[in-house]
Amino acid sequence: MRILLVDDEPALRELLRATFEGADVTVDEAESGLDAEARIRRRRPDVIVLDLRMPGMSGAELCKRLKAGERTREIPIVLLTGADPEEARRAQRAGAAALVHKPFSPLDLLAVVERVSGRTPVPRRPRRAKPADQELVLYARDLRHLLDVERGQRALLEESYLATVTSLASALESRDTRTGAHSQRVQRYAVELLDMIDPGCVERDPGLQYGFLLHDIGKIAIPDEILQKPGPLSRGERRRMETHTVLGEQMLGGVAVLKGQGLRVVRSHHERWDGGGYPDKLSGNEIPLAARVFAVADALDAMTSDRPYRRKLKWAVAHDEILAQSGRQFDPAVVEAFREREAALREAQRELIVA
Numbered sequence: 001m002r003i004l005l006v007d008d009e010p011a012l013r014e015l016l017r018a019t020f021e022g023a024d025v026t027v028d029e030a031e032s033g034l035d036a037e038a039r040i041r042r043r044r045p046d047v048i049v050l051d052l053r054m055p056g057m058s059g060a061e062l063c064k065r066l067k068a069g070e071r072t073r074e075i076p077i078v079l080l081t082g083a084d085p086e087e088a089r090r091a092q093r094a095g096a097a098a099l100v101h102k103p104f105s106p107l108d109l110l111a112v113v114e115r116v117s118g119r120t121p122v123p124r125r126p127r128r129a130k131p132a133d134q135e136l137v138l139y140a141r142d143l144r145h146l147l148d149v150e151r152g153q154r155a156l157l158e159e160s161y162l163a164t165v166t167s168l169a170s171a172l173e174s175r176d177t178r179t180g181a182h183s184q185r186v187q188r189y190a191v192e193l194l195d196m197i198d199p200g201c202v203e204r205d206p207g208l209q210y211g212f213l214l215h216d217i218g219k220i221a222i223p224d225e226i227l228q229k230p231g232p233l234s235r236g237e238r239r240r241m242e243t244h245t246v247l248g249e250q251m252l253g254g255v256a257v258l259k260g261q262g263l264r265v266v267r268s269h270h271e272r273w274d275g276g277g278y279p280d281k282l283s284g285n286e287i288p289l290a291a292r293v294f295a296v297a298d299a300l301d302a303m304t305s306d307r308p309y310r311r312k313l314k315w316a317v318a319h320d321e322i323l324a325q326s327g328r329q330f331d332p333a334v335v336e337a338f339r340e341r342e343a344a345l346r347e348a349q350r351e352l353i354v355a
Helices: 010-019 033-042 059-068 085-093 106-117 131-173 182-197 207-213 217-221 235-242 244-252 261-268 289-303 315-324 332-352
Strands: 002-006 026-030 047-051 077-081 098-101
Touching (some): 002 033, 033 047, 077 106, 182 207, 182 289, 182 332, 207 261, 207 289, 217 244, 244 261, 261 289, 315 332
Parallel strands (some): 002 047
């Protein structure tokens, strides 16, 4: 595999080169957008790792130009950025395959490059060294081995953790057999919508997917006679039901992976854009972005699934209601993302509706 590193800072290029040291790749370097274009014309790379902020032609501009070219549009581009989120979103919309924020973990960057290249994992290549370098080479080889082991163990741990959380969410839903696979569906919906608004957000904060799955964990403390009541709840029952968000946050407060926005989803997914939600009566951008996204995902599944108090509605009815609540219950930007990704959401529902 051939990688082109594009950055105006020699120190960062050295760090990136060291990141790929020992992998079976050829590393080329460019210090500017114009230099990168010249090198690409001479030989097409398999992946481009590109800094967003450079003097002259910016990384976003170079990315856009490459994606417009017939010969270069299929080259995967990984953007490196320390910029503000809005600038990063604009850059990724230019066509980048992935976004990596500075400061970055070299192991995570290598994993991203492997993923976008479709060559996972990139094989290691042996090195020849002079006798005087043998001890250094042995240390380097041992370090690379440890990194490989760490990557494998971390992947297994993440898979095990996700499987456990999914099982826990399913066990919670078993108290109401007519909401089966609700957590899996809303997770899929929320990830799809959030990727539209803030590309790469779930990759940067893996705890989000756990927050999506465990959003209703606080309902463990809600009595069955309230949770499964076929008719409207009384005022007292409604107040009791609404405590599940705070109870869920308290239950999961010690879980390290949820320390980011995942825990805020658990607490704030019933807040409303107009301030009429609970538990904190937040409004507008006071509500965490992931919670605003999840509110739409949760409402979509609530309307299109059977519930103890009513039969499911048609998708078209849910569509109209979500659009009608733009600027009231829901963030208008999230509603727009719903419109853009509706086909993908519908496909996710078809896949999971019988789960």
